[in-house]
Amino acid sequence: MKFVLSISLFFLSIVGTLAQKAPSYEIKGTIKGLKNVDVYLAHYFGSSQQVIKDTARANELGQFTFKGKEALPKGLYLVSFSTTKYLDLIIGTDHFSFETDTVDVVTNMQVKGSEENAAFYTFQQEMNKQYRAMQSMTDAQQVEVTRKRIAAYQKEWMLKNQSLFVSKLIKATFEPEIPAYKNPVKNAVDSAALYKYQFSFYKKHYFDNIDLNDDRFIRSPFLQRKIEKYFEDLVVQESDSISKDADALLAKIKQTDVRKYVIYKIASTYENHNIVGTDGAFVHIAEKYYIGEPKLWDTTTVRKMKERLAVIKPLIIGKKIPEMVLTDPSGKRLMLSTIPNNYTVVFIYDPECSHCKEETPKLQAQEAFFKEKNVGVFAASIVRDKAQWQKFITEFKIESWYNGIDVHLNPKSGVEEYYTDFKNTFDVYATPVIYVLDKSKRIIGKRIPADKIQDFINFYERKK
Structure with missing residues (x-):
């Protein structure tokens, strides 16, 4: 009887434990x-x-x-x-x-x-204490002694807590230490060599203090900040350089979630970057790491990336722009490829778009410069309403531009036809969209603000 009772009590204790199971x-x-x-x-x-x-x-x-x-x-x-x-x-x-x-x-x-949080706040409390003390110091030697004390504490704290994630977090805030330059610096050439040495070492060791294969860093501010600073400050903003440095970074990252996060951050940065000529980096990232590594992504993401590439790849800087065939106000055919100017500004707009109405006068204000540089404006209405289109031309006095609308009368049937898919051929997801072309109709600039066209062309000519 005692045996049965003990078994019953044991069973009841198990049931009680299950019933009172702590939340996750x-x-x-x-x-x-x-x-x-x-x-x-x-x-x-x-x-x-x-x-x-x-x-x-x-x-x-x-x-x-x-x-x-x-x-x-x-x-x-x-x-x-x-x-x-x-x-x-x-x-x-x-x-x-x-x-x-x-x-x-x-x-x-x-x-x-929580050992993690106890260590985290012990570190913060000590740092706050030391920095507050240092703020009231006027003696330089005393400040230097305090700095050394802080550095010694940090080193000791890191060693004591090296098994904790908080140690990784704190370490990620530290910059790489650049060893002293061994050569003498006596003139401008030596100074340039010193700068090159410091920059090269800093860039090479920039990610040394962050564990790029720990997915917990995705749920922290530090990984994103490191990536943004690296590509903004240390990478030449040209497609080839961006692609090369992105490849080198991703070669270090094997953990799936971190890899996906970093790929996404780089791709999203350069899909529509404000620096002209970096869109090729997006194409490289998309082809190599989305299309080339489909197991990382769901099928919808891969499909949408393929669709996006189909639109953007023909429009990257240096490519010849796709042909655009419109009808001008006199009813004649107007083809983008036949514009004779040294430069062509392609202005794709909606006659009812308020932003388009704000940007059009900014283009007009550069008329003297356009005449001097032989710049033609090819203005294409995405709205196939002739009355709205003609009203826009008259209202903004842009008769001197190459004005066109995608409405074509079939000579046999007399039915109006449309030739241009503005969204998928010219990446028009909002208006206005501006492309700047050279004499050969190659894209040299895209999505340039209307009032910056003059500055852009001057910059382009200096760079050539």
Whole structure:
């Protein structure tokens, strides 16, 4: 009987344990100074986005609990408790608690049950203490002593916490240390050699302090910032250079989620970049890493990328623009390829578009320059309404331009026909769209602001 009873108790204890199974995550917080307000838990997605994962209600004592049945993806999170105030947390373990106040979140933070966050806030508290002390110092020697103390603390802290993700996060904020230049610097040539050495070393070792194969960095601001700074400041903004450096970076990244993230960031940067001549980098990335690595993506993404490439590849800088056949105001055929000018500004617009109406006078204002440089404006209406088109020409007094509309009368049937797919042939997803062509009708500029055409052509001629 005792045996049966013990088995029964054991069974009941198991059932009780299952019934009371803890949620996959439970984070208890207390922020003194809060009262009856909503508090949000979100993870970073790069440096410019946050993804809300949970919401809780703080009671009159500022106490709240985030709780859920599905484990949170690991990374750097923020707890937002007003429109301007938040605190950072590292989600590494799923059950912990913290307490602080609204007066000084960092200084008054206490953490239980999370080694990551305890180490994180210990580091921040010490750094704040040292930097506050240094701000009041007037003696240079004293400041230097404090700097060395900070560096020694950081080194010791990193060593002590090297197994934690927080150590990786802090390390990712450090710049690579450039070894001293060994050659003497006596003149401008030596200075140039020094700069080249420093730049080359810095670029080569730029990503040394961040683990490019740890997907937790996607849920932090640091990876996006590193990528953006690298391509903005250290990479020559030409398609070949961008493509080469992108290939070198991606060769280091094997982890699937990080690889997808970095590919996406680079591709999205250069699909419609504000620097002319970088669109070829987008084509390279799309062909090599989307079309060339289809297992990384779902079939819809690959299909849409193929469709996007079909539109944009014929329109990259240096390509001869596709033919455009329109009808001019006198009813005659107007072909883009026959425009005789040294330069052609292709202005694709909607007569009812307010932005088009703002940009048209900006083109007109450069008439004297256009005449001097033998620039012709080929203006194409995407709206096939002759009355609207002719009204636009008259209203803005652009009769001297090559004006055309995609309406063609079939000589046999007398039916109006349309020849041009503006969206898919000329990448017109919003109006106006501007292309700048050379005498051979090769694209030398695209999506240039209307009032910058003169500056662009001057720059182009200096660069030739």
